[in-house]
Amino acid sequence: MKIDRRSFIALSLGASVGINFSPLPWKLTDDLSIWTQNWPWTPVPERGEVSYVRSICTLCPGACGIMVRKVNSRAVRIEGMRNHPVSKGGVCPLGLSGLQYLYGPARIKTPLKREGKRGEGKWKTVSWDEALNAVTKQLSELRANDEPQSVAWITGTERGTVPSLIDRFLAVYGSPNFIRPAGAHDTLEQAVYLTQGQLGTVGYDLENTDFILSFGAGLLDGWGTPTRMFRLHGNQDKTRTIVQIEPRLSDTAAKAGRWIGIIPGTEGELALGLAHVIIRESLYDSEFIETAAAGFENWTDESGRARQGFREMVLENYAPEKVSRITGVPQGTIEDLARRFAQADKKVAIFGRGQGSLPGSIREGLAVHALNALVGSIHKAGGVSMVSDPDFAKWPEINMDETASRSRQQPRIDGAGGERFPYSRYLLTMLPEIINAASGDSPVKALLVSEANPLYTLPDTATARKAFDRIPLIISFSTFMDETAAYADYILPNHSNLERLQDVPSPEGLPYSVIGLSKPAVKPLYDTRHIGDVVINMAKALGGFIEDAFPWDNYDAFLKEALSDHWRQLNSRGFVEIRQPSSELAPYEFATASAKFEFLPSTGNNSGGDEPAAWPQSAPVAIEGDTQGFPLVLIPYDSIRLASRHIANAPFMTKIIDDTVLKKQLVSVEINPQTAGRLGLREGDTAELSTPRGNAVVRVHLQEGIQPNLLAMPRGLGRWGFPDDWYINEKGVNFNDLIGPRPDPLSGRDTAWGIRAQLTRV
């Protein structure tokens, strides 16, 4: 018997025939057809119970209503809250990306203690008890050494219960240094205070107006509540004229009815130029001027001196020909615009650049506010008015000990409210220089930072870092590892916005109040703690009067008690709308000494002479840099696609940024083709951008919608503190690296709308 090749072939043949009479080939084919389609990367919607959580988005101060869609316990989508009075169902790109912030890799998951040097990135996980003990021990020591005023707390806003708890803590601890960044609304509020004597929030009745004259406000670039502005723009029922005055063709300018290009920094002069035409042609609201205004006509003051009134001052100094030369706006345009604005039925002028994070100069704020007064838009429908800011949170009284009451009276560390700047409340941009200039120890011995990222948002970040180097103790409450958290000694991570129960203050620019309640959509994912709870914990650990001022077990208990009557509505509906009359005074009554609108208020600080400096006489602050070395001017711009406040862009948002703004790692600087040609730069070239404060490598983008010799760069890039898989680090340049603060001589706030620059090809 010989087993050879033929046997083997026979075997195979038999097997082949047999296998086809078995189910194997057919079943295997069916299974393989399924297996080949089992791609693990195909996203499949989760199955489970669908539910919605009504909440308010707090990723920016806009406070839009949101609905968080959940499947089982996982949040899967953020939608708008349809019946929210301000956002009306809309949600902006930042709000939509909220889940990436919640579930993404930038989260700090436990309390951390720094190891190694600041900024090195070495951390040790510690327990909450350990972290809180270490922090309160150091705070105790400072108090025992009678230096509680050397503690400062930087946070995002002063409105809402959490900031109020922080301020309460500082008060009873003994520090006056509750600091937050200032913005355009602060300048507007100060202008209102000076002219009207009223202190409080100011709102614009944009929904009812016929003519919006925007001096650079980024109405569609993230100003105010973005969804409110989108809807306003999209609402075609009303024929509403929107005129955007801005040096660059922004998205807002492109969508406005009319864009008027202007030499940057001269917006105040243009406002007064418009006022000139309105006064000259008697187009102003004479009823308002005659019955409710002071300082319009020439008058004699108390000491018997003759004073020039607003009318004469404007007519003398702001003729259209002169203003045209200063601003670059054609004379005919100025006159035509003034007439159209004044003759509209309801009209309002808005002040503030971009998203409003730059305070600007007080003279500019006063000029625009005076323009509003001139046309009778103060406290009228479609105009600008005070908004009652109901603080219906109930607060038990504070009892302070001697240390606290003594130290709380000390001058603020940032100089606000002091002799030089009596009307300003917060001057964060002055802080780095104050710390750096101090001989000996740093005047700030402990710094706490929450809902803020000063090492990113302060102008001249290098100087800010130097100042922070001198502070012995830095504590961050940040939810994300950002630039300031990277510099901290202890991080006590707060819950993310979708894990927190917190009241939400009314957004800026609204002519009425809407208080919201941010509700937790999911249980906390990590070992984080609500900052309200941490403040209460710290107070209890410090004991004594401090502990007594915080009689609540935790923040949740405090909030329900504080909101009392409004709790039910806030809890079920998510918001409370308050449309009280904006002022207890009659429409044309103001709280100034004269009970009238003061066109030429005294600004309260002495420049040495006998009479207080009236605002038009103070010279505008020039931008930094000499024209020889830096022949161009660099200005920042805001975009709805770029988060430029304390948190960095979410990956979703970075994805929708155009290549002409950000390409790979390089941010584009916009430049007029004429200027580019002169400098030998073409579209897409790499160039070195230099200013007196710093240098950066950028990409060139030719833009016809920008004035010659002007450069524009977006804010929000140049992050370095976020983790690498957030896809934002090292992309672009932080505008704040390239600019420094230029304090307003009257308010102390930063007026630097730009800086001189040079652009050279590399």
Place this chain on the structure above:
Amino acid sequence: MSTTDQHHAAAETGQDKTPLPPAEPKPTADDNAPWIIGFFFVAGLVGSLIVGWIIFPELLYSEKQQPIRFNHAVHMDLVSDGCASCHYFRDDGSFSGLPDNSSCIDCHGFVMGVSDDEEKYVTDYVDQDREVPWLSNPRQPDCVFFSHAAHVKGAGMDCAACHGDVASRTESRVYQENRISGYGRDIWGHSISRLRKPAANEPQTMKMNDCARCHEAQTGHKGACFQCHK
């Protein structure tokens, strides 16, 4: 050319050559050759049939036990709505499917000491806030959209019509999972050739053709592609 011719040719050429012996059929080395081949053919045939019918189904399916041995019969006695007590329709019309801890926790919030499995459920799952990773026999691939509402509410079908008599089971069945496709054996059916159909009180097969057959019988049409493959 015949051998005689060859001889003639050789003779004519005058070559003095020893004539070749006459050609004979070559003797075969082995007389059983066809049988060897036949034997191997049959061996291959039988072997492949055994592999295909017996070994293949055995290897194809892995066997797993449910994480908790769940007794349906005991629970059916305790609830008032039958299957719908735990497998219910939500307000928005979606089907809740396999229940999660929230359905069980009212009774199983603490150990009752009734059985080992009941204790295991409370300590390993309820107390640790963990959902039980049940192995689902009727689970369809992701490409399939199936609406319980259309069949139960719309067509008035009974649960047992497709799922068999689950209510009277006292034990969890072993879960057999196809190693290649990843789905339960119930879908194709326990008969590897699909020649033997499951009885009425057993879980019915759920391949596309099974759905199509019932659709045709009930509605006169097998159904359009997009109705189930959205």
